[in-house]
Amino acid sequence: MATAVLEPLLTAEEFRRLPDDGRPKELKRGRVIFMNLPAPRQGQICGQVYYLLRRHLEEHPLGHLVCNDAGIITEHNPDTVRGADVAFYSFQRVPPGPLPQGYLPVAPELVFEVRSPGDRWGRIWAKVGEYLEAGVTVVCVLDQMTERCLICRSEEAIQVLAAEQELILADVLPEFRVVVRRFFE
Numbered sequence: 001m002a003t004a005v006l007e008p009l010l011t012a013e014e015f016r017r018l019p020d021d022g023r024p025k026e027l028k029r030g031r032v033i034f035m036n037l038p039a040p041r042q043g044q045i046c047g048q049v050y051y052l053l054r055r056h057l058e059e060h061p062l063g064h065l066v067c068n069d070a071g072i073i074t075e076h077n078p079d080t081v082r083g084a085d086v087a088f089y090s091f092q093r094v095p096p097g098p099l100p101q102g103y104l105p106v107a108p109e110l111v112f113e114v115r116s117p118g119d120r121w122g123r124i125w126a127k128v129g130e131y132l133e134a135g136v137t138v139v140c141v142l143d144q145m146t147e148r149c150l151i152c153r154s155e156e157a158i159q160v161l162a163a164e165q166e167l168i169l170a171d172v173l174p175e176f177r178v179v180v181r182r183f184f185e
Helices: 014-015 042-058 121-134 180-184
Strands: 027-029 031-034 063-075 080-090 109-113 138-143 148-152 158-162 166-168 178-179
Touching: 014 027, 014 063, 014 080, 042 063, 042 109, 042 180, 080 121, 080 138, 080 180, 109 180, 121 138, 138 180, 148 180
Parallel strands: 109 138
Antiparallel strands: 027 031, 027 080, 063 080, 080 109, 138 148, 148 158, 166 178
């Protein structure tokens, strides 16, 4: 009879200290899960999101912007660490200056996730739910197949914006306005 050997659950800090083996991964309830490398189109959209937000923050210094699957702790005991495509932390949550080493003890106010053609909606919604439960104010899901932006907030219906509509996030990024199509240029 074969016996299953369960590996011990990792904490977020243990996960952060794992050596980089070149494979993209997240931590889900203490277990490492591996992901596929995103296609260049996803990287292009993420870069455009970062660019548009960065330009706004240069004129309105409101907080920190991170990208490149920067780790966000969404659950504790066992820990879950998700990699956001782009995230914004206000200076109210994280003071100005260089960010500390390690994962931040607070959630960002805003997360952008870019849905790839191979992403299943169930996985996207699970991740959105984790972000919102962790304290993220708003999660924007950019669907590259339809060029729509889905705006998700706790206890509110999902708002869907078409490519020609304007995204306004006044409660998180005052004065930020962008036509959704710009994310997909």
